Amino acid sequence: MSGNPADERVTVAVITRDRRDSLLRTLDRLAELPDRPGVVVVDNGSTDGTASAVRAHPARARLLSPGRNTGALGRNLAVRAATTPYVAFSDDDSWWAPGALSAAADLLDAHPRLGLLAARVLVGPDAVEDPLNALLAASPLPPEPDLPGRPVLGFLGCAAVTRRRAFLGVGGYHPVLFFGAEETLLAYDLRAADWGVTYVPAVTAHHRPAPGPRRGRSPLLLRNALLTAWLRRPLDLALCRTAELARSAARGEPAAARALAGTLPRLPGALAGRRLLPPGTEHAVRLVEHAQRSPR
Numbered sequence: 001m002s003g004n005p006a007d008e009r010v011t012v013a014v015i016t017r018d019r020r021d022s023l024l025r026t027l028d029r030l031a032e033l034p035d036r037p038g039v040v041v042v043d044n045g046s047t048d049g050t051a052s053a054v055r056a057h058p059a060r061a062r063l064l065s066p067g068r069n070t071g072a073l074g075r076n077l078a079v080r081a082a083t084t085p086y087v088a089f090s091d092d093d094s095w096w097a098p099g100a101l102s103a104a105a106d107l108l109d110a111h112p113r114l115g116l117l118a119a120r121v122l123v124g125p126d127a128v129e130d131p132l133n134a135l136l137a138a139s140p141l142p143p144e145p146d147l148p149g150r151p152v153l154g155f156l157g158c159a160a161v162t163r164r165r166a167f168l169g170v171g172g173y174h175p176v177l178f179f180g181a182e183e184t185l186l187a188y189d190l191r192a193a194d195w196g197v198t199y200v201p202a203v204t205a206h207h208r209p210a211p212g213p214r215r216g217r218s219p220l221l222l223r224n225a226l227l228t229a230w231l232r233r234p235l236d237l238a239l240c241r242t243a244e245l246a247r248s249a250a251r252g253e254p255a256a257a258r259a260l261a262g263t264l265p266r267l268p269g270a271l272a273g274r275r276l277l278p279p280g281t282e283h284a285v286r287l288v289e290h291a292q293r294s295p296r
Helices: 020-032 048-056 073-081 098-111 131-137 165-171 185-191 219-232 235-250 254-272 278-292
Strands: 010-016 038-043 062-063 086-092 094-096 114-123 162-163 196-207
Touching: 010 020, 010 073, 010 098, 020 038, 020 048, 020 086, 020 094, 038 048, 038 073, 048 062, 062 073, 073 086, 073 165, 086 098, 086 165, 098 114, 098 162, 098 196, 114 131, 114 165, 114 185, 131 196, 162 165, 165 185, 185 196, 185 219, 185 278, 219 235, 219 254, 235 254
Parallel strands: 010 038, 010 086, 038 062, 114 196
Antiparallel strands: 086 094, 086 162, 094 196, 114 162
16 A cells, blocks of 8 residues: 555445456555545445455455445445545446546546546556547537536446536436446436536546457447437437337347347336436537447
C-alpha cells in the first residue's frame, strides 16, 4: 500500500460473481494506486469463496453480500453505500491507471454540472485501445462550454466515474434491464436531468477481459436495447424496433428470437416505468444514432 494520502473524494465500486481470481487481481491493482481509494465490492451470490477472499485481502474493501445475483443493480447498492461525492466503477476484470481517479475527481470538482465521466479504456496485457474509445471521441454532440471532454450518450460500465448525487438522483441503473447495455439508459437519464455525460481520454482505465469473442448481437444486448426504447423513446419508434426484431427472429436469427422472448416478460415493467425523454435529449439520441449508422 502506498504511503501517499488517500484521495477521500472517490470510492471504487466493483460487482462480481464467481470470478474470485480475477477479482483478487483487480483488488491488487486498486490497492497499488497512489490515489488509495476506498473500495466497495458487491458479491452477486458467488459460490467460489469470493466473500472470504475479499475479507482477507489487504485492499480492505467493504463487502456487500445481497445473497443473490443483482446484476448491474449491484452498482446501485455500492453507490448507496459509498460516502464519497464521486464513485468510480470497475468490474472484477478492470482497474484504474495511477492518478486517474484523482484526475477525474479534479474534473468533477471543477465542473459542477458534470454527472458522469467516461474514461479511455486500454484492453489486455498489451494495453490496446478499446474500439469504443474512437466511437466516443467521434461523438456528433457539440462541445459544451461548462463541461470537459466530449459529450456522449454511452460509456463502458467498468470505466466511468459518476457524481454520486447525480447517479442516485436519476435512480441509477434500471431494474428492468438487470444486465447488458444498461449504460445507455443511464446516460439518457442523466442528460435528461441536465447532467453532463462526457468522454475524457486523459482519464484511463485498464480492462483485462477473459479471452473469447466480443458480445456483438447477443440476446441480452438486443433485449435491453428494445426495452430502453420502450422505457424512454417515442411510441412509433418503440413499435418499429419491436417489428424489426420480430422480423429478424422470423428469419431464423437465434439471438433475435431469444431477445424477443426475453423482452416479453419484462415489457410490463418497462411500460410501467415509461417516461419520454425531453425533446432536447431525444434530438441528441437521434444525432448519435444517425452518426453510428452513417458509413465512416
